[in-house]
Amino acid sequence: MKRVYKYISLAIVIAFTSLVSAQQGKIQSVKNDYRDFAYVKTSEVLLEVANKGYKSAELFQKLANSYYFRNQMEDAAKWYGELMALNEVIDPEYYFRYALALRGTENYQESDMWMKKFYEMKPDDMRGKAFISKVDYRDAIEELSRDDIEPINLEINSEFSDFGTTEYEDKIVFASSRGGGRKYRWNEQPYLDLYSAKVSDSSYSEVTEVLGKVNTKFHESSAIFSPNGKYMFFTRNNFFNLKYKEDESGVNRLQLYRATLSEDGTWDEIHSVHFNSQDYSVAHPSLNLLGNKLYFASDMPGTFGQSDIFVVDVNDDGTLGEPENLGPSINTEGQESFPFVNTDGDLYFSSNGYPGLGGFDVFKSEELDTKVRAGSNKNFPIENIGKPVNGAYDDFAYYENLVTKRVYFSSNREGGKGSDDIYSFEIPECEQLVVGTVVDMDTDELVPNSTVILFDGEGKEIERVTVGADAQFQFSLGCELEYLVRGEMETYASDEKRFTTPDRKQELMLQLLLDKDEQEIEPCDDLAKILDIPIIYFDFDKANIRYDAEIELQKVLAVLNKYPTMTIDIRSHTDCRGPEKYNENLSERRAQSTRKYLIDNGISEERLTAKGYGEYRLVNDCGCEPTNASTCSEEEHQLNRRSEFIITGINGKTCPDK
Known part of the structure; x- marks a missing residue:
């Protein structure tokens, strides 16, 4: 079983109903195995039935689920596809699972289509809302992806499952099923125990079981250590004081335990946290930098989906307060699990409830712990951290050390040594x-x-x-x-x-x-172009100086005052609208109005000449022909209603065409 919860599932109990009558006996014979998550045997039987041509929604649901929960997404997508082809009324959850299975095979386009159908069937579901609010999620993920990182499969990975890394002193501590002993029926691998490996210059050695009373004949995983190194919180099956307990449906749930470091370096004095229950699971703890907040996953009452992220206060003696759900900005109707809080207070967690690349992806919510400790509202923006951590398979149990820049995460991606492997990389120096x-x-x-x-x-x-x-x-x-x-x-x-x-x-x-900012001025130069003086505009059929025109004329005035030998020719133009003779007179009035403004502001009249050119020197194709004039906009006509300033002389030099 290659899903994140293959050992630590938050118990999805699936009931059987009657199938095709001729096959009822064979399917019923594996019913108990299916309920106990012995999917390998179940899938073989169901596949045999389906391959004989029998079709029913229940058959395809169970067969597709058996592959889905083992993360064999190609086969899951095939049989979910057969289920959809029946066109029967089904639980919308199967649309979501089909979309996830297609995503796991990197068939993103078809996956998006089924996610849209899922949203249409369950518009209030947070998973559908998250998708529909950002249908271009792949582009966003691509922008956050890193092509300068190449994760390394650790040499200590085994042919079995290895995952869930944390650092302790000069070691890493992780869960592994390499120990032998009795096998878990779900995947025919031994039960998980906690192990440690010594770390030296990115090399890993001396893999040994964690010493003390932590490991039992059932599953242990996901350890985290208090800042003072005195306590360890970890996940275990509901097995305490040699008592093994199940809920009413016969499922042994996960529980959270605390161990204390003894003087001889072993972990003893195992305590069950007070909110453990045989009716729901509590798992995968993570402590913040101060050690006063513990984050974990659970399906306890108040959970939005199959599992949520919770937070609880940690007292000085290592006991815990009352859990609080992080709310719908983090949790969905899907699975959120494996929380980790770095020393900056950023929360990392895995989820299959948000749009991603396939299976479980790792998501990040910056400074969440800071906000939680400040008692702020539960509006926690999240983002998919992208490749190479995330891919088409399950990616989970993210852990990083911001001092050493070392990152660990777990994945069942192709190319690994076992069903789950631990990967690592160093965060590149950011220059x-x-x-x-x-x-x-x-x-x-x-x-x-x-x-x-x-x-x-x-x-x-x-x-x-x-x-x-x-x-x-x-x-x-x-x-x-x-x-x-x-x-x-x-x-x-x-x-x-x-x-x-x-x-x-x-x-x-x-x-x-x-x-x-300074250019050489020559006669015949256009003063407006040289000094970036905009065209002086006039309102239609008017010759008065507008306020915006006065601002520009003040620039002309400043230039004339700076160069007392400069003379200019003011040339005024109109657009083509109106009678030709009228436009000549209008442009003449505008030219003289401009000249008068400069004279009134101290410029000698001998330095200024002015002439109106009417509509004869247009700067665009807005000519006087009716067809052209009617197609030009007001802005285009205004370009022709202008004044120009041509230098006719300066410092004894004159313009030849004056």
Whole structure:
């Protein structure tokens, strides 16, 4: 069984009803095995029935489920597909399982189709809501994926199941079924025990059972240690004080236990936490940095789905308070499990209730523990952490050490040594590289010898460089930090870019656009173009100076005052609308109005000439022909209602065509 809950399932009890009468005896003969999760035998019998051509919704449901719960998604998808082909009324949960099975075979397009049907059948289901709110989830996951990480399958993995890693002193502690002894009927592997392995320079050795009274003849897994190393919380079947207990349906549930470190280095004094019950499961503990909050998975009363993430206070003596569900922003009607809280307070957990890449994916909710301790509301945004941790199979039991940058997670992906394996990688050093060029805004030409300055988010200068002939620059930056890059050059106005670097290594491209602040002026030049003075516009059929036009004329006035020998010719134009003669007179009035404004503001009238050109010098195709005029917009006509400023002379030089 390759699902996350193959050993630690939160008990999904599936009842049988009558099938095709001719096959009733054979199917009934495996009923008890099916209820006890002995799916290997059941699937063989059901497959034999189906391969003989018998069809029924119950047969296909049971057969598909047997593959689904063993994570054999290709076969599960096949038989769920046969179930759907019957077109019978079925529980919408089978749409969800079919979608998940298709996702596990990377048939995402068809999976999305069935998820939409699932949402249509159960519009209030949080799993459907999560999908429909972000149908482009694969794009979002791809953006969060890392191609600079290559997980390593640990050399200590066995041919059996190994998963659920945590660090303790110079060791890792994990669950494994390598120990031999009695076998679990679900997958014909030995029961799980807790083991440790010594870690030295990313090498793992000396695999031994955890010493003390922790391991029993039933399952143990998912250990976590208090910050002072005095306590260990772990998961075990409901087996305590040599008593094995089952619920009313005959299922032995999971429970949470606390062990105390003895002076001889063994783990003894096993205590059952007070909210354990034979009627529901409690499993997979994780402690926050302070050790005062414990997160775990359970299907106790108040659970939204098949299993939820809960949090509980940890007292100084290691006892626990009353559990609290993290709420619907974390939990769905599916399975949420294997919580882990890093030293920054970020919660990682596995779920099959949110859109993902297949099976169980690992999700993250930043600073959740900080919010929980502050008593804030339960609005906890989550995100899929993407590849390579997540893939088409079950990915779970995420653990990271932010000091050593070492990450562990478990998966049953292809290429492993056993049914579940432990994988590891080091978080790459996050160094950003910003590269760019300095160019002229108007000409797009390079601006060599310009200065580029790097500032931090508070404006403190970090580094400056002078660019060469290629006008290129580059800086090495940290991750998740704010920076400002500024380009400077004499005779240019500066340009700057402010940005925040992402949380992973990448190259950022920048282009600094410097605007020419000082240019050589020659006769016949267009003053508006040289100094970036916009066209002076007039309202339709009017010659008065608008407020926005006055602002631009103040710029012209400043230039004329700076260059007392400069003379200009003011040229006013209209659009084609209206009679030709009228437009000539209108443009003349506008030209003279502009000239008068400059004279009234101190410019000698001898320096200014003005002429109206009517509609004869249009700047676009909005001519006076009725067809053209009628198709032009008001904005296009306004481009022709303009004034221009042509330098006719400066410093003794004149424009030949004056």
